[in-house]
Amino acid sequence: MSARRPPWVLSTLGVAAVVLVCLPLAYLAVRVAGAGPDAWSVLERPRTVGLVAQTAALVAAVTAAAVVVAVPAAWLVARSDLPGRRFWAVTLALPLVLPSYVLALALLAVSGPGGLLGLPELEGFTGALIALTLATYPLVFLLSIAALRRADPALEEAARGLGRTPVQVFREVTLPLLRPSVAAGALLVALYTLADFGVVSLMRAEALTRAVYLQYRGAFDREPAAVLALLLVGLTLLVLLGEQRARARMPSGSAGGRTVRPAPVVTLGRWRGPALAFCGALAGVGLLLPVAVLSVWLARDVPSVDGVVAATVNSLGVALAAAAVTTAAALPVAVLAGRFRSRWTAALERTGYASNALPGIVAALAFVFFAARHAPIVYQSIGLLVAAYLVRFFPQALAGVSAALTRAEPKLEEASRGLGRGMTRTLATVTVPLVAPGMMAGAALVLLSTLKELPATLILRPTGFDTLATEVWTATSVSQYSAAALPALALCALAAPAVYLLVARGGRELEQLGN
Amino acid sequence: MSRPLVLLVLLLGAALGLTACGSGAGSDADLTIYSGRNEELVGSLIERFERESGLRVDVRYGDSAELAATIAEEGDNSPADVFFSQDAGALGAIEDTLTPLPEPLLAAVPERFRDPRDRWTGVSGRARVIAYNTDRFEEREVPDSVFDLTDERWRGKVGLPPPNASFQAFVSAMRLDVGDERTRAWLEAMKANDVQTYDNNIQTVEAIGAGEIELGLVNHYYLYELKREDPGLAAANHFPASGDPGSLVNVAGVGILKTSESEEDALRFARFLVAKRSQQFFADETSEYPLVEGVQRRGELPPLDAVIGPQVELGRLGEQLRSTLKLLDEVGLTT
Numbered sequence: 001m002s003a004r005r006p007p008w009v010l011s012t013l014g015v016a017a018v019v020l021v022c023l024p025l026a027y028l029a030v031r032v033a034g035a036g037p038d039a040w041s042v043l044e045r046p047r048t049v050g051l052v053a054q055t056a057a058l059v060a061a062v063t064a065a066a067v068v069v070a071v072p073a074a075w076l077v078a079r080s081d082l083p084g085r086r087f088w089a090v091t092l093a094l095p096l097v098l099p100s101y102v103l104a105l106a107l108l109a110v111s112g113p114g115g116l117l118g119l120p121e122l123e124g125f126t127g128a129l130i131a132l133t134l135a136t137y138p139l140v141f142l143l144s145i146a147a148l149r150r151a152d153p154a155l156e157e158a159a160r161g162l163g164r165t166p167v168q169v170f171r172e173v174t175l176p177l178l179r180p181s182v183a184a185g186a187l188l189v190a191l192y193t194l195a196d197f198g199v200v201s202l203m204r205a206e207a208l209t210r211a212v213y214l215q216y217r218g219a220f221d222r223e224p225a226a227v228l229a230l231l232l233v234g235l236t237l238l239v240l241l242g243e244q245r246a247r248a249r250m251p252s253g254s255a256g257g258r259t260v261r262p263a264p265v266v267t268l269g270r271w272r273g274p275a276l277a278f279c280g281a282l283a284g285v286g287l288l289l290p291v292a293v294l295s296v297w298l299a300r301d302v303p304s305v306d307g308v309v310a311a312t313v314n315s316l317g318v319a320l321a322a323a324a325v326t327t328a329a330a331l332p333v334a335v336l337a338g339r340f341r342s343r344w345t346a347a348l349e350r351t352g353y354a355s356n357a358l359p360g361i362v363a364a365l366a367f368v369f370f371a372a373r374h375a376p377i378v379y380q381s382i383g384l385l386v387a388a389y390l391v392r393f394f395p396q397a398l399a400g401v402s403a404a405l406t407r408a409e410p411k412l413e414e415a416s417r418g419l420g421r422g423m424t425r426t427l428a429t430v431t432v433p434l435v436a437p438g439m440m441a442g443a444a445l446v447l448l449s450t451l452k453e454l455p456a457t458l459i460l461r462p463t464g465f466d467t468l469a470t471e472v473w474t475a476t477s478v479s480q481y482s483a484a485a486l487p488a489l490a491l492c493a494l495a496a497p498a499v500y501l502l503v504a505r506g507g508r509e510l511e512q513l514g515n
Numbered sequence: 516m517s518r519p520l521v522l523l524v525l526l527l528g529a530a531l532g533l534t535a536c537g538s539g540a541g542s543d544a545d546l547t548i549y550s551g552r553n554e555e556l557v558g559s560l561i562e563r564f565e566r567e568s569g570l571r572v573d574v575r576y577g578d579s580a581e582l583a584a585t586i587a588e589e590g591d592n593s594p595a596d597v598f599f600s601q602d603a604g605a606l607g608a609i610e611d612t613l614t615p616l617p618e619p620l621l622a623a624v625p626e627r628f629r630d631p632r633d634r635w636t637g638v639s640g641r642a643r644v645i646a647y648n649t650d651r652f653e654e655r656e657v658p659d660s661v662f663d664l665t666d667e668r669w670r671g672k673v674g675l676p677p678p679n680a681s682f683q684a685f686v687s688a689m690r691l692d693v694g695d696e697r698t699r700a701w702l703e704a705m706k707a708n709d710v711q712t713y714d715n716n717i718q719t720v721e722a723i724g725a726g727e728i729e730l731g732l733v734n735h736y737y738l739y740e741l742k743r744e745d746p747g748l749a750a751a752n753h754f755p756a757s758g759d760p761g762s763l764v765n766v767a768g769v770g771i772l773k774t775s776e777s778e779e780d781a782l783r784f785a786r787f788l789v790a791k792r793s794q795q796f797f798a799d800e801t802s803e804y805p806l807v808e809g810v811q812r813r814g815e816l817p818p819l820d821a822v823i824g825p826q827v828e829l830g831r832l833g834e835q836l837r838s839t840l841k842l843l844d845e846v847g848l849t850t
Contacts (some may be wrong), residue, residue: 047847111597112725112727121727155783201714204712214678214849215578215844216581216850217578217580217581217678218580218677218678218843218844218849219580219840219841219844219849220580220583220584220836220840221589221837222584222588222610224844367603369588372585372588372589372590372592373588373590374591376589376592376594379589379592380593380594381683411716461574462573463544463547463573464544464573464574464576465593474554477553477714477715477717477718480555480744
């Protein structure tokens, strides 16, 4: 079926979706191009150079730290005789339910002069580094476990047979096998850090997202904010390009074929204690601490439930809408690229991933600029907010469907065609049901991201429309921490099923996204 | 259909249902208020207005200057009916988008607290203060002028909130009072003295109470708001010397947009704010200065007439906002 021309409906839908995804960036560029030299002068400031350097340093540090934490943890869970391996496999992935700004809040709550535990003050770069590492390491962790489980144990066995110590086996055999998956995870971590707004704001760390927002809030002319936003996009593109070049140099063979023979277990011996302590500490800081802090706040003050109920309904509503709409928009693009392979469908799919380079604050600025001037009907409407989520999280839905399509054999579809069904009917009755689980997983990913999304929601939401994320944010901005606890916990509860689904599927969608 | 597909369709249905309920919150309000005052302080007041008037009100909370810029960007398309600002400068900055207020409303408030062109009126008064940590020192050790804060003694120990409109108004007032050059020099010296910046007044006062910093440039009433939650908070207000830019008296005020299609309801809200009961609310609940005669301020506050700020008319702050923001940006305090 790959040699045929795709049905025109499919092509039209696919092209429309990708055009929509690219529009905000295009509009921002147009607006900035029309701005006076004053707007461009922000680029010439020495401060801006420092800002870019700080942002790059944070991205590098978080990515490195996440890999350093996640890979050993994944190895322990997948390859060693660590007690309670299944428990740790789930527990260490669980921080995914926590929005990163909640992690940051928890860290702030226990540190500093007035902190609950009186730890040394945690702010700025270090604070952001710790919070973002805890928030993102599960991405690398999940992908590493998946790669380890997929990897053919024969290679490691052979190495051990040749007299290598476990450490040597890990370094010389396991690590190279893992490299593509770790690279995919690292890319996701880097993109997350570049786009993060909540953590760097709470930690008052120097970062481009925060600068864009401050510039937007703190000036009458908003073009300079747009210029800074484009600078952020440029930095993100650099990361994407750099990753692509690094990957080109990597051995392309992924971690083995389809063997599912379980790998032999490495005995930890006297390392068992330290290994357990490591996993325990990770879960303690990344999961137990935030939950404990939220509970303490909750116990301190009985919160008003009304606002939280309304915010829960709003959060769930927009997140479900975003998940459904985004998945529907991604489906034709994925089918075109997966079943009607040609140069243009491949290009279409690649372009669909472009909004990976579009942090939430940038998407929000583009939409607000455009709507305030040219589309007052949708300005501050839920529809516009959902459209922004669609653009922002399109790659996640696309990854979900694509991952499923590459796994589904086209044989069934060919059989359907052979039995005389038309192309469109085959797509509807065979292809789509085949990829439905992948679509669900992609949708879950979009749902999760939308629930936690902060900057675009803050800027684009309709007046009087509070979500759980904005409730947390508003409460913390006036230091009403006890009021932040309930919406934060509700947010985690809503996010939990989506995280469960993704973990249960072994991070397949995340891996596709990272590639 | 396969099970996941059925689920997906069900989810889509649920999403549409939920957003339909949710969107009711956004679209059919009688009155839309852009509030530069935060929800913690005025939320309950606006709720009372809703109850008493029977109107459905939507409030968009933000920083006053940010909302002023938003109104300017929206132009004729602005969905806002009312701009409830934290300071006079943000109102003045978008004066051209506001409609003149009627005489009876204006008459309630003394002339020096409203716009000379009648586009906005103050509804509550506030003084700039230097808040200080009471564990570290006595009030007499607190500087009497903001110009003393550039001293090495205070390196890294002073906090201020650059995105906050009242802070911006204070900088505008300083520019009008002592000139642009001295103001820029002062800001640069503060920056060089490692001044700590916060998002808003509350965070600044909280940092003082927690001992992260020792002094902060804020409005007087945030102290009382925080003390309500934590009576033992180690912070207090010091009123700088007469005539110092650091003791500017400013107002929170209200204006009605020309483009509003609910001008009558908007006026109702403005009248509500200067009514005795709301003025009492500002005195008791937010610890501000009521501006209408016959309402008593909080006992421990000095009388408003005794707080002598720089010789600057509030009506002139608006025309300065744009250049003040530019100055703060250039000095590197806002980004």
